[in-house]
Amino acid sequence: MSLASRIIEEDSRYLMQSFSRWYPLVIERAKGSLVYDVDGKEYIDMNAGIGVMALGHGNEKIIRAVQEQMNKFFHYSLTDFYYDLAVRVARKLVSLVGFQGKVFYANSGTESVEASLKIARGHTGRQYIIGFTNSFHGRTFGSMSFTSSKSVQRSAFSPLLPSTLLVPYPDRHNPLCREDCANAVLEYIEDWVLKKIVDPNDVAGFLLEPIQGEGGIIVPPREFLQGLQRIARKNGILLILDEVQTGIGRTGKMFAFEHFGVEPDLICLAKALGGGLPLGAVVGRSEVMDLPRGSHANTFGGNALALAAAEVVLEEVPGLLGRVNSLGKMIVDILGSTKSRYVEEIRGMGLMIGVDLRRDGEPYEEGLEKVLRRSFERGVLAIGAGESVVRLLPPLVIEEELAQRGSSIIREEIDRL
Numbered sequence: 001m002s003l004a005s006r007i008i009e010e011d012s013r014y015l016m017q018s019f020s021r022w023y024p025l026v027i028e029r030a031k032g033s034l035v036y037d038v039d040g041k042e043y044i045d046m047n048a049g050i051g052v053m054a055l056g057h058g059n060e061k062i063i064r065a066v067q068e069q070m071n072k073f074f075h076y077s078l079t080d081f082y083y084d085l086a087v088r089v090a091r092k093l094v095s096l097v098g099f100q101g102k103v104f105y106a107n108s109g110t111e112s113v114e115a116s117l118k119i120a121r122g123h124t125g126r127q128y129i130i131g132f133t134n135s136f137h138g139r140t141f142g143s144m145s146f147t148s149s150k151s152v153q154r155s156a157f158s159p160l161l162p163s164t165l166l167v168p169y170p171d172r173h174n175p176l177c178r179e180d181c182a183n184a185v186l187e188y189i190e191d192w193v194l195k196k197i198v199d200p201n202d203v204a205g206f207l208l209e210p211i212q213g214e215g216g217i218i219v220p221p222r223e224f225l226q227g228l229q230r231i232a233r234k235n236g237i238l239l240i241l242d243e244v245q246t247g248i249g250r251t252g253k254m255f256a257f258e259h260f261g262v263e264p265d266l267i268c269l270a271k272a273l274g275g276g277l278p279l280g281a282v283v284g285r286s287e288v289m290d291l292p293r294g295s296h297a298n299t300f301g302g303n304a305l306a307l308a309a310a311e312v313v314l315e316e317v318p319g320l321l322g323r324v325n326s327l328g329k330m331i332v333d334i335l336g337s338t339k340s341r342y343v344e345e346i347r348g349m350g351l352m353i354g355v356d357l358r359r360d361g362e363p364y365e366e367g368l369e370k371v372l373r374r375s376f377e378r379g380v381l382a383i384g385a386g387e388s389v390v391r392l393l394p395p396l397v398i399e400e401e402l403a404q405r406g407s408s409i410i411r412e413e414i415d416r417l
């Protein structure tokens with residue numbers, strides 16, 4: 001029995017098996033954009049630990065910053081105390097979002113989303129939050145109430161949060177929304193939802209991903225986000241963007257909202273922010289971030305080690321945006337040279353790329369599983385999204401040669417279907 005097989009066997013004995021693993025990778029170590037398994041095999045990382053390791057694995061600057069911080073202190077809870085590192089990272093985040101804002105630190109994506117829901121309700125004094133179908137916002141009760149990319153993510157856990165509504169995300173595969181999706185959805189929200197279901201004065205916020213990640217790398221039309229912002233502003237509703245996956249340079253801009261010409265009121269962050277340590281954040285307009293004393297906090301949010309890593313991430317990522325765009329184009333070109341009749345669409349922005357595999361117009365799940373498993377066997381790590389989309393989220397620092405080799409292998413495996 002290989003070491004990997006033994007660990008997988010014990011994993012099934014000792015860990016709850018509620019995950020959705022694609023293939024038997026048992027990781028031992030990683031460096032840059034390469035991952036090594038316990039049996040010594042090397043892999044090209046086109047996942048970055050699901051969009052987390054933007055600066056690659058074992059980044060020397062992050063290691064040094066965290067080590068220096070370890071020598072000062074690990075943890076001392078912002079809930080009751082102060083430290084300069086927390087202020088410095090918040091100041092940097094605010095300067096990067098480009099509006100007068102304040103920050104709340106969390107430990108994960110779902111916790112950032114939970115905080116944004118509380119901030120929206122607390123600030124507006126309104127109950128309703130409107131989310132969008134096919135979204136992914138996390139697995140705790142508040143965020144799960146808006147997570148709807150697969151029914152298994154919610155079906156066993158009702159009742160969910162009350163005073164929530166889901167409306168269609170403008171995806172042309174949604175049968176209610178084929179042509180001119182953006183306007184169809186905007187009209188539905190304005191003329192049906194806000195007139196017939198809920199009074200706009202009862203709605204605290206719209207919560208959505210500017211590009212859906214887990215749902216299958218769905219990029220909405222630019223005019224959709226702009227129209228939604230117009231409806232939000234007209235009715236005093238907050239625009240809450242979940243940039244947990246799209247944020248921190250992933251799409252070729254620091255934040256995906258910059259592509260769409262909108263200005264959100266609240267932005268949820270996590271994943272890449274902590275450079276591999278658990279860190280989330282909500283960045284919001286100063287006037288919105290006004291929850292009263294004692295009404296929201298946590299023990300670990302803004303942990304000093306995670307913030308030390310984040311300070312490096314926020315310093316380094318802006319300088320990588322040019323290569324994120326050029327490498328993204330290169331990968332899309334390589335994938336686009338496929339001869340496969342199963343590739344319906346290649347979409348995304350920057351280094352957030354999806355290849356939608358369909359057979360006779362229907363999601364080709366088996367094809368996705370084959371491509372991911374065979375690519376893994378050939379030393380390339382990618383995962384899926386939506387029902388049948390190959391999802392690529394490599395480190396933003398991936399070397400051109402590795403990105404080329406990794407995406408060529410994936411293309412060859414798509415061609416083999």
Ligand SMILES: Cc1ncc(COP(=O)(O)O)c(C=O)c1O
Pocket residue numbers: 108109110111113136137138139209213214242243244245246270271
């Ligand atoms: C857009 C988005 N929001 C929220 C989350 C939840 O983040 P976490 O798994 O850190 O709770 C994810 C995770 O994939 C995500 O992609």
